[in-house]
Amino acid sequence: MTRQGAPGELVAELGRLGVQGLDAMVLKASSTTTIRLAPEAILLPRPFFEAFVARQGLDRELLATGLKAAAEILQPYGPSISLAETYLSYLRCTRGDTSPEEAIDLVVQAAMMLRAVGAEHRVGRAYLELAVTLKAAGVDYDALAALDHAVQRGHQFNDPALLLAAHYERGTICRRIGLPISALEAFATAREFVAPSDVAPEWTERLYAEEAACDLTLGRNAEAEAILASWIESGASTHRPYLMRGDLRAQSGDRSASLEDYIEGCLLAGRTIRGAASDRFRRSDARQAQEIFQAGIVAAVAADASATAFGLSELFLAGPAAFQPDSVAGAAPASPSMPETRLDPLILKAQEATDRGDEQDLAAIQNEAEWLLGHADVLRSRRAEAPISRSVLLKWCERVQGSLPPDTALLEYAEAGGQMVVFCLTPSKIYAHQTEVSALEIGLLATAAQHEILGRFPTDALAQLGRHLLDPLTETLHQVRALRIITSQVLAGVSFAAMPLNGQPLIATHSVGYALSAQRISGSPRATVTHEQRWQGIGCPHPRYALAQPLAFVEPELRQVAQQFAAPNLKLGDAATADALLSALRESDILHLACHGVFVPEAPLLSHLLLADRPVFAFELLHARHAPPLVVLSACETARARPELGGHVQSLSAAFLASGAEAVLGAFWQLDDQAAAAIMDGMYQASMPSPGQSIQEALALAQRKIRHQDPHPYAWASLGVFSGGNRS
Known part of the structure; x- marks a missing residue:
């Protein structure tokens, strides 16, 4: 990636409009994978170039935040190619994190702008983004119709990158609606447009994933496993082949090989989990990695590999920086050209929204607050991938155990594979097991327990929670007097201090504290x-x-x-x-x-x-x-x-x-x-x-x-x- 002057329409248009505060970044082919189908250049406010240097690279979070800021700068200048392309690139960066309504609105605005300024040759990519948005909303046949328009314009204006992406998206829709043969035909057509370049491996990996999934749908497990093996041997950059092959091996009864695949997939996915600076993108990272981590945790518990299972759970919660205290990831000095953020307008909006209580208004201000905080976080931080190995996981577990006082146990609850997994750590051992009831049942009991307490009713549901979550650990818990609790999603808001252990509230015999991850327990002093x-x-x-x-x-x-x-x-x-x-x-x-x-x-x-x-x-x-x-x-x-x-x-x-x-x-x-x-x-x-x-x-x-x-x-x-x- 370079910061030299970008040729073509975008830079010329910036000069014609007299836009101040934006620079054009020319993208090498290898960088376009961050946003899948990029224009010849993207426009970012100048502080984001400094952040690019500090973070040692370009990532989806930095691009999305910068593109949103660029759009705000461009909007007062009226319809333009620059604003339309910024909208489309922003959508590519925030796929899955933008509501369908907002995404469709931005796509339509972009297409109308491109037509209004006579850039018909760019409209095909707007149709592609419309198709992807409709697919995400479950409107598959309308998405296929939009792809027809994209393909037509791809041929008309000789845009092979557009044709590659359009045929790929057509294949994913065909597979989803139960047409695996048609999907394979679409993927074969897409391969014809994978030109040799830095971006080719990224598209090849996507095609590998979809073709293997089609073979599995058709019952061609051997063919699917061969595709996955080739993918892994060629240096997979994603956890998907490990997850898919792990599932295949588990179905065939090879639990040991399945566990190894899941662990490798978790380690690969864990390189970036929680590496984002902002809350919005951390949640996105977690959603993308959830399935492989749940599979790995369940398989490790079943194999009686408690330390490995706990390490994977913590990797999902805290990210690789927790395991590598000397990692380069962390806060960077604020950009010298970063403008001071004014909170007064947002505070006023928040007061008005909370007074009215309208859910749509509240959601809009929540979204604005997240972007405002994310903007500052991104410009201040460095994001660096931190590779991690299984041996590092296990050594870290030993360090956590060693940091626990002799009278303290750590309890961590994780939802995996529909079950609730309970981890118990003391200075001398790590123990893991699955509850007898599902995570859904635990969640229902937790909700009932909260209603019991708030209504001052008898605490029957709380007692049942104690039987499932605490009683199996009775022997260990009787040996300690302090507990640190890391809860799962469904247990958030439950007071463990009130939960009975063998019929008596836990507070009667133990002090109870809460944490978000074991990293914080081992790294922070007791207040x-x-x-x-x-x-x-x-x-x-x-x-x-x-x-x-x-x-x-x-x-x-x-x-x-x-x-x-x-x-x-x-x-x-x-x-x-x-x-x-x-x-x-x-x-x-x-x-x-x-x-x-x-x-x-x-x-x-x-x-x-x-x-x-x-x-x-x-x-x-x-x-x-x-x-x-x-x-x-x-x-x-x-x-x-x-x-x-x-x-x-x-x-x-x-x-x-x-x-x-x-x-x-x-x-x-x-x-x-x-x-x-x-x-x-x-x-x-x-x-x-x-x-x-x-x-x-x-x-x-x-x-x-x-x-x-x-x-x-x-x-x-x-x-x-x-x-x-x-x-x-």
Whole structure:
């Protein structure tokens, strides 16, 4: 890839329009695989060229973010080839992450622009993108009709790359609608247009995958396995051949060879998992890798290879950087030409959207917040692939075990193959097993348990969860007194502290904390409290702009806690402003917030804390990129989250963690104001006499005291200690 002047229409048009702030990047053939079918050049804002150098290459995330920014620059200049091609390239980069409605709208706009400016020779590629969008929406026959138009224009304007892509897409649709012979014919035609170039291996791999799938559909397993073997021997760059061959070998009963294929596929997929800088693309990475990791974990557990299974689960959650602490991946200095991001317009939109409560408005602002945060993350980061081996996985598992205190066990729950897999690690062993019931049943029990607790009903579902998730580990759990829990998607929001172990709530015998991955457990210190630390308390019992009940115990709670520190900084009532909170992120060792908290399930980045002058949103906390080591959130629903694949979580607690906090105390559900104040006071008192005692242990002591007064989990089990942020 070079940054020299691009010939042709795009650069000439930029000059004619007088566009400022964009440069043209000429793509070598090998780079076009990032966006599948690229124009002769792409247009990006100048800071993205600096990011390209810092990240040592071009990837889908960098391109998509840069193209979105380029489109915003081009839009005021009206219809143009440059804007149309930018729309199309953006869609190629965000395939699967853009809604069908948005994708169709952009394709139609691009096609209309190209026709309006007389660029009929480019319209065929717009038809191709329309076909791919319709295929993704399940409208297969309309997609085939759009491909007919694309092929017609490909022949008319002698565009072999368009013909290759169009016949390939036709084949994928034919295979999906049950016409494998027609699909193979389309793939054979596509091969005629694979010209020798740097991009040929990428298209060859796609054709390998589809042809093998057609052979499997036709029952020609031997032919499919031969294709997969050739693909692997030629140096596969994707996990797909390993997954497909692993499935074939498992069906034939060769479990050992199947496991080896799955492991190799996971290691290959794991090179980039969580390597993206932004949340949006991390989720996308996880979706693409989910199937191979689930297959590998299930096969490893079945083979009694517990350490391997745990290593694969962690690779999916944390990515390869967790296993290679000296990896080059990580944060890079901000680009010197990067403009400062203004949050004020987005904050105003978020306030209006949350006031209205319209789901479409909330989703739109959530999307805007994700792109805004992603823009900054991409420009600040380096993305580097980190190859990893099975031996590295196993050695890392040993390091995790070695980092656990003698009195602590790590429990990790992973959904794989429709089952719930339970990992239990102590300093001396790793144990893995599948639950007797499916992950779906576990999820239904988890939902029922949450309703039981919130309604103060008998906790029968919670008891069943304990029998499935804890009782099989009784012997090991009786040997420890502290637990760190890494939950799966369906268990997010469940208080393990309230879950019974052999009939007794876990909190009665253990302290319980939560993490997003074992990487964070082994890499971060246990948060403690001392008298000399810089403590800041911010309390807003009744924001005047919100319809919320006054919190009578906010002021007594904070005044009581403040007495335990040498130089507390306390802001109450009208002084508890948004600016006070954002300033405290940089100026304290412990930040204690007592106020109303609101979780917005449709748009978790719009979850907020109600302070005196306005709400502070989760996306603001993420954008701040600073947080004290310990954050205490005495506010409702601050740990309630919308979990995603790959350990990705969006909540108020997660926002503080991602911005740098080592530990956050948050609430799964609505807090009882008086009980919360009592727990906070008890927690600080328990931590002060024993400076080495962790906040997790101190919270357990305080919760046990409240439990003696009110045994129902609603009163005492909402609060939990969380560690491990989303950002690398």
